[in-house]
Amino acid sequence: MSRLTDSNLAIAREIISRYPRKKSALIPLLHLTQEQNGYVTDEAMRHLAELLDITPAEVIGTATFYEMFKFEPVGTYVINVCQTLSCALLGAGNLMHHAEAKLGIKSGSTTEDGMFTLEAAECQAACTEAPTLQVNYRHRYRVTTDDFDQLVDDLRSGALSGEIPPHGTLGRNRQHIPADKFVGAPDPDDVTEGPAWIPVKVEST
Numbered sequence: 001m002s003r004l005t006d007s008n009l010a011i012a013r014e015i016i017s018r019y020p021r022k023k024s025a026l027i028p029l030l031h032l033t034q035e036q037n038g039y040v041t042d043e044a045m046r047h048l049a050e051l052l053d054i055t056p057a058e059v060i061g062t063a064t065f066y067e068m069f070k071f072e073p074v075g076t077y078v079i080n081v082c083q084t085l086s087c088a089l090l091g092a093g094n095l096m097h098h099a100e101a102k103l104g105i106k107s108g109s110t111t112e113d114g115m116f117t118l119e120a121a122e123c124q125a126a127c128t129e130a131p132t133l134q135v136n137y138r139h140r141y142r143v144t145t146d147d148f149d150q151l152v153d154d155l156r157s158g159a160l161s162g163e164i165p166p167h168g169t170l171g172r173n174r175q176h177i178p179a180d181k182f183v184g185a186p187d188p189d190d191v192t193e194g195p196a197w198i199p200v201k202v203e204s205t
Helices: 006-016 022-037 042-052 056-063 085-089 092-103 145-157
Strands: 077-082 116-121 133-135 138-140
Touching (some): 006 022, 006 042, 022 042, 022 056, 042 056, 077 092, 085 092, 092 116
Parallel strands (some): 077 116
Antiparallel strands (some): 077 133, 133 138
């Protein structure tokens, strides 16, 4: 399935309504379509362009800036092993080689059963906990080769299904703003004054 389903289309329209300009909703809508399909399809990008009154080129131009968006099928679990300096010094290279052997694939590939995609990653902002990896962008710290083996076995058995959702699921709880709490946002072109919390400098005469 590529275009948004009817239920996700309703969610998309609610998300769009939060923004004074439709195109500002592009990033959350990219996450929505990736959650639906597991990756961002060409047809989905055309659909988002229609919803946001922008061109498909603008959609792909934005989406390709971010590593989290995938444009071809990936595994149910995407494992990103950090390769930046702190992790490299503490064994990330060895961990990656071990991961390749355990999964039977090279970095950048997906297992034949479609369960795992293995990738190298840049800094995961946990340098004191090196070496680190992420599974569907959920962190694992100070990972040993034994830890990795246990992780893969637990993912295969479903033991971590309550903790790590399938790839594309950004969060388990979708934001909802009750109608009586929604304040909206003005169109930037309509703003003539600074925010109320920024004091106005009064020039002395």
